[in-house]
Amino acid sequence: MSGSTLALTVLAGLSEASVLFLVASGLSLVFGALRVINMAHGSLYMVAAFITTAIVQFLAQPAIGFLLALVIAPAVVALIGALIEVLVLRRLYGREHLLQLLATFALTLVFAGGVRIIFGSYNRSIRPPELLSGGVSLGSFIFPTYKFFLMFAALVVAAALYVLLYRTTLGRNIRAAVADPELLNASGVNVARLFTTVFMIGAGLAALGGVLVSPDQAVTGGMDTDVLVAAFAISVIGGLGSLMGSFVGALIVGLATSFGILFPQTSRWSLAFIFVLMAVVLMLRPWGLFGRPEAT
Amino acid sequence: MPALTRLRTPEGMRWVAAGLLVVVAFTLPPLAGLLETILPDTISANFTLILGTSALVLALWSVSYNLMLGYTGMVSFAHAAYYGIGAYTVALLYQDLHWSVLPGLVLSPLVAGLVGLVTGFISLRAVRLYFSLLTLAISQVCFVIAFEWYSFTGGDNGIHGISPPDFLLNPTVQYYFVGAVVSVCLLTMFLLVRSPFGAALLAIRENRLRAAAVGLNVKRYELAVFTVSAAFAGVAGALFAIYDLQAFPQLMYWTESAHPVVMTLLGGSGTFLGPALGAAVYTGLQNSIGRTFPAQFDIVLGAIVLGVVLVAPGGLGSALDGIRRLAARRSGSRGPAKQDSEGDALVRIDVSKILAIRPAKSQAERSSGGTLLRVEGLSKRFGGLKAVDGVSLDVLEGRRHAVIGPNGAGKSTLFNLLTGQIRPDAGKVVFGGVDITGRRPHQLSRFGIGRAFQITNIFPKLTVLQNLQYSMLAHRGDTVRPFGIADRRYRDEAMQLLEAVGLGPAFALQAGLLSHGDQRALELAISLALGTRLLLLDEPTAGMSPYETKRAMELVNGVVAQQGLTLLFCEHDMDIVFGIADVVTVMHQGRVLAEGTPEAIRSNPEVQRIYLGDVELDAPQTEAGARA
Numbered sequence: 001m002s003g004s005t006l007a008l009t010v011l012a013g014l015s016e017a018s019v020l021f022l023v024a025s026g027l028s029l030v031f032g033a034l035r036v037i038n039m040a041h042g043s044l045y046m047v048a049a050f051i052t053t054a055i056v057q058f059l060a061q062p063a064i065g066f067l068l069a070l071v072i073a074p075a076v077v078a079l080i081g082a083l084i085e086v087l088v089l090r091r092l093y094g095r096e097h098l099l100q101l102l103a104t105f106a107l108t109l110v111f112a113g114g115v116r117i118i119f120g121s122y123n124r125s126i127r128p129p130e131l132l133s134g135g136v137s138l139g140s141f142i143f144p145t146y147k148f149f150l151m152f153a154a155l156v157v158a159a160a161l162y163v164l165l166y167r168t169t170l171g172r173n174i175r176a177a178v179a180d181p182e183l184l185n186a187s188g189v190n191v192a193r194l195f196t197t198v199f200m201i202g203a204g205l206a207a208l209g210g211v212l213v214s215p216d217q218a219v220t221g222g223m224d225t226d227v228l229v230a231a232f233a234i235s236v237i238g239g240l241g242s243l244m245g246s247f248v249g250a251l252i253v254g255l256a257t258s259f260g261i262l263f264p265q266t267s268r269w270s271l272a273f274i275f276v277l278m279a280v281v282l283m284l285r286p287w288g289l290f291g292r293p294e295a296t
Numbered sequence: 297m298p299a300l301t302r303l304r305t306p307e308g309m310r311w312v313a314a315g316l317l318v319v320v321a322f323t324l325p326p327l328a329g330l331l332e333t334i335l336p337d338t339i340s341a342n343f344t345l346i347l348g349t350s351a352l353v354l355a356l357w358s359v360s361y362n363l364m365l366g367y368t369g370m371v372s373f374a375h376a377a378y379y380g381i382g383a384y385t386v387a388l389l390y391q392d393l394h395w396s397v398l399p400g401l402v403l404s405p406l407v408a409g410l411v412g413l414v415t416g417f418i419s420l421r422a423v424r425l426y427f428s429l430l431t432l433a434i435s436q437v438c439f440v441i442a443f444e445w446y447s448f449t450g451g452d453n454g455i456h457g458i459s460p461p462d463f464l465l466n467p468t469v470q471y472y473f474v475g476a477v478v479s480v481c482l483l484t485m486f487l488l489v490r491s492p493f494g495a496a497l498l499a500i501r502e503n504r505l506r507a508a509a510v511g512l513n514v515k516r517y518e519l520a521v522f523t524v525s526a527a528f529a530g531v532a533g534a535l536f537a538i539y540d541l542q543a544f545p546q547l548m549y550w551t552e553s554a555h556p557v558v559m560t561l562l563g564g565s566g567t568f569l570g571p572a573l574g575a576a577v578y579t580g581l582q583n584s585i586g587r588t589f590p591a592q593f594d595i596v597l598g599a600i601v602l603g604v605v606l607v608a609p610g611g612l613g614s615a616l617d618g619i620r621r622l623a624a625r626r627s628g629s630r631g632p633a634k635q636d637s638e639g640d641a642l643v644r645i646d647v648s649k650i651l652a653i654r655p656a657k658s659q660a661e662r663s664s665g666g667t668l669l670r671v672e673g674l675s676k677r678f679g680g681l682k683a684v685d686g687v688s689l690d691v692l693e694g695r696r697h698a699v700i701g702p703n704g705a706g707k708s709t710l711f712n713l714l715t716g717q718i719r720p721d722a723g724k725v726v727f728g729g730v731d732i733t734g735r736r737p738h739q740l741s742r743f744g745i746g747r748a749f750q751i752t753n754i755f756p757k758l759t760v761l762q763n764l765q766y767s768m769l770a771h772r773g774d775t776v777r778p779f780g781i782a783d784r785r786y787r788d789e790a791m792q793l794l795e796a797v798g799l800g801p802a803f804a805l806q807a808g809l810l811s812h813g814d815q816r817a818l819e820l821a822i823s824l825a826l827g828t829r830l831l832l833l834d835e836p837t838a839g840m841s842p843y844e845t846k847r848a849m850e851l852v853n854g855v856v857a858q859q860g861l862t863l864l865f866c867e868h869d870m871d872i873v874f875g876i877a878d879v880v881t882v883m884h885q886g887r888v889l890a891e892g893t894p895e896a897i898r899s900n901p902e903v904q905r906i907y908l909g910d911v912e913l914d915a916p917q918t919e920a921g922a923r924a
Contacts, residue, residue: 106601113594
C-alpha cells in the first residue's frame with residue numbers, strides 16, 4: 001500500500017468516525033444517566049437530516065440555509081426529545097429493560113412513518129456550503145474540505161462535552177447520576193428535570209450528527225437503523241456511559257470501516273467484522289473498554 | 297351451571313378464545329369460498345387462503361418468540377435470523393442438491409436450532425440489555441453472510457423459483473398442510489410451557505436471583521429455551537420458503553425481528569396463543585391499512601406497541617379479562633376480590649403442623665453439635681478496601697448463630713461469599729465436610745443451604761402455591777422434564793407447608809400481593825421446601841414494623857427449633873440478636889473482633905467500644921443490662 005493510499009484511508013476513517021462519535025456520545029450519555037437504551041436515537045438523527053435538506057432546498061442561499069439548519073434542527077429535535085422523555089420514558093424508569101427497549105423501538109416505527117409522510121420516500125442530497133466544498137490538496141491526492149470540517153466539528157463537540165461534564169454543575173450532576181441515581185435523588189437535585197435535560201442533550205447530539213452528515217451522504221429513509229446499529233457497536237465496544245469510550249469506539253469503527261473498504265477481498269465483510277468485534281468485546285468485557293461494570 | 301361459571305374465569309375465557317381461533321383457522325377455506333360467491337368483486341378465495349397461510353406461519357413465528365419474551369423474559373433481536381435460516385435451508389437444499397422442499401422442512405429446525413445453540417451460547421455470556429445487543433450483532437452477522445456470500449446464498453438477489461411438490465399447488469391443500477405443521481409445533485410448545493421445564497422458565501422470568509437460589513442453573517435453561525425457540529422459528533421460515541417460493545437476505549435484517557415483537561405484544565405476551573391471535577390481527581391490518589397507506593402503517597404499528605407498553609402490558613389477551621370484569625360488574629356479582637392479606641398470616645402459625653411434615657429432631661440429635669459450616673481465613677477485597685479480611689468461624693449444628701457489627705463491618709459481604717454471590721480471594725468454606733468455596737448459588741441450595749435475602753425475594757407474579765411447587769420442582773431436578781403438568785406436581789406437599797406457616801388460605805393469591813410479613817413467611821416456606829439444613833438470614837426483619845418483627849422472629853424461632861435447623865443470621869436489632877442467638881460473632885472492619893455467648897459479648901469492653909454511640913447494646917430488663 002502506498003503512503004498516499006494509507007493517508008487517504010486514515011483520513012476517510014477519521015471523518016467517518018467524526019459523525020459516528022456525535023451520535024454515539026449522545027446514545028451513551030443518555031444510557032449513562034437514565035439507564036435507558038434509546039432505540040429511537042437513530043430516528044432523531046434521521047429527522048434532523050431531513051429537516052436540514054428541507055431548509056437548504058427551501059432557501060435560495062444554501063450557505064445560510066445550512067447555518068440555519070445547524071441551529072434549528074438540533075433545537076427542534078431536542079424538543080422532540082423532551083416530549084419523548086416526559087411522555088414516554090418517565091413512565092418506564094425502574095421498570096424492566098424490556099419495556100424501555102420496546103417503547104423506544106415503537107418510536108422508531110412512528111418516526112420512520114412520520115418522515116415518509118412529511119418528507120416523502122425518495123432520497124435527498126444537498127451540497128456542502130460554498131466555503132466548505134471543494135478539496136484540499138495533500139501532495140499526491142485531494143481530500144474533500146467538508147470531511148476536514150466534520151473532523152473539526154467532532155473535536156469541538158468532544159471538547160465542549162468534556163467541559164460540560166467536568167467543569168459545570170450540570171455536568172457534575174450528570175456524572176453523579178451515572179454513578180448513583182438514588183443518592184443524587186436524596187441530595188436534593190431535581191432528578192426529573194436533570195433527566196429531561198440529559199435526554200435533550202443526547203437528542204441534540206444525534207441531531208447535530210444528522211445535520212453535519214447530510215451534505216456528505218445521501219439522506220434516506222433507512223439511515224436511522226444504519227446509524228443506530230453503528231452507534232450500538234461503538235457504545236458496546238467503548239463502554240456505554242463513557243465519553244472516552246464513545247470517542248475511542250468511534251475511531252475503531254470508523255477506521256475499521258474505511259480500512260475494510262480498502263481491500264476488495266474484505267470490503268464486503270467489513271460490516272460483519274465490526275459486529276464480530278462487538279461480540280468479542282461483550283464476551284470478554286461486557287461493560288466495554290472504558291465502561292464500568294454495573295453494581296448489580 | 298358449574299361449567300358455565302368456569303368459563304367466566306380468566307382461564308375459561310382464554311380457552312374459549314383459543315377454541316374460537318382454532319375453529320376459524322380450521323373453517324377458513326370453506327368460509328373464504330362462501331364469501332367469494334357472495335361478494336365476488338371484493339373477495340378472492342385464493343387470496344384469502346394465501347393470507348391465511350401467511351398468518352399461520354407468522355403465528356408459529358411469534359409464538360416461538362414468546363417462549364423467550366413472555367415465558368423467560370428475554371428480548372432477542374435475532375429471531376429474524378433463525379426464520380431466515382429456516383427459509384435458506386429449504387431454498388439451498390432445493391437449489392444445490394435438487395431436494396424436494398419436504399426434507400428441507402424437516403431439517404430446518406435442526407439447522408436453525410444448531411445455529412441458535414451456538415449463537416445463544418455466545419449471547420448468553422452477557423445479561424439483560426447486553427444480551428439484547430449481542431443478539432442484534434449476531435443477527436447482523438447472519439444478514440451480512442447471506443447478503444455478501446454470492447457463491448453460496450446468491451447474495452442480495454436471494455434464491456427464487458423454488459417449485460413445491462404438485463399437491464401443494466392447490467391453495468386449500470397448501471393451507472391445510474401448513475396448518476397441520478403449525479399445529480404440531482404449537483402443540484409441542486404448549487406441552488413444553490406447561491411442563492416442569494416451563495415452570496423453570498417462569499421462575500427465571502419472575503426472579504433470576506431467586507430462581508438460582510432454588511437450584512436452577514439459569515443460563516442453561518435460558519440457552520435451552522433460546523435453542524428451542526430458534527428451532528421453531530426455523531420451521532416457520534421453512535414454511536415461508538415453501539409457500540412464498542423464495543429466500544432472501546432481508547428476511548434476516550435485525551429490524552425484521554420487529555414483526556414477532558409487534559404480534560406478540562398485540563396479542564398479549566402473557567398467554568400462550570395470544571401471539572397467534574396477534575399474528576391474525578397483524579396480517580389483517582397489514583393487508584388493509586398496510587396496503588393502502590404504507591407510511592401510516594408504520595405509525596399504527598408503533599402506536600400499538602407504545603400503547604401496549606404504556607397502557608395495557610397484557611395486550612389483546614388481557615383485554616379479555618377486562619371484558620370479563622365488565623360483564624361481571626354488570627351482572628352484579630363481583631369477581632374474586634383482591635383478598636385482604638393485611639390480616640397477618642403470621643398469627644396463624646401452627647407449629648404442630650410443621651412437625652407433621654418433617655419429624656422434628658430430638659433434643660439429643662440437635663445438640664450433637666458437630667460443625668456444620670466452617671469458614672477458614674475468608675478474604676475479599678474491593679479495590680483497596682478489605683471488605684472481609686481473614687474471617688474464620690465455626691457454626692455448630694442446631695445452633696442459632698448471629699453475626700453483628702457496625703455498618704461497613706463486612707457482614708453482607710461475608711453473607712454474599714457464603715452464598716456464592718461473589719467469589720472469595722482467599723480462604724475456604726466447608727459445609728458438612730464438603731468444600732463449597734466459590735460454588736454458585738444454584739449448587740449451594742442442593743447441599744441444603746437456604747438463603748433469605750435482605751430484600752424479600754419471592755416470585756411475585758406466581759401464586760403462593762406455585763412459589764412452593766416450582767421451588768420443589770427446581771430443587772429436586774424435575775425441571776429438566778419437558779413433559780407433564782407442572783401445576784399438578786407436589787400440590788399436597790406444598791399445601792401442607794403453606795398451612796404450617798399460616799399461608800394456607802392465601803394459596804391462590806399472587807405472591808406479590810401478600811403483606812411484607814406474609815412474604816417473609818412464604819420465603820421461609822420455600823427454604824423448608826428445599827430441605828434446608830442451614831438457614832442464612834441477612835437482616836431478616838429489615839423494613840418490618842415492630843409487630844411484624846416480633847411475629848416473624850417467633851415464626852423463625854419456632855420453625856428453627858422444631859426442624860432442628862441451624863441458623864446463621866446478621867441483624868441490627870440487638871433485642872432480636874440477644875433474644876434468639878446462642879452464639880454471637882462480632883465483626884469490625886472486615887475482621888472477627890469477638891465471638892461468644894450473648895452474655896460474654898454484651899460485657900466485652902472492646903465490643904462496647906466499637907458500638908459506642910451506634911447501638912444501645914444493653915437490652916433492658918436483663919440481668920446483664922441491670923449490672924452495666
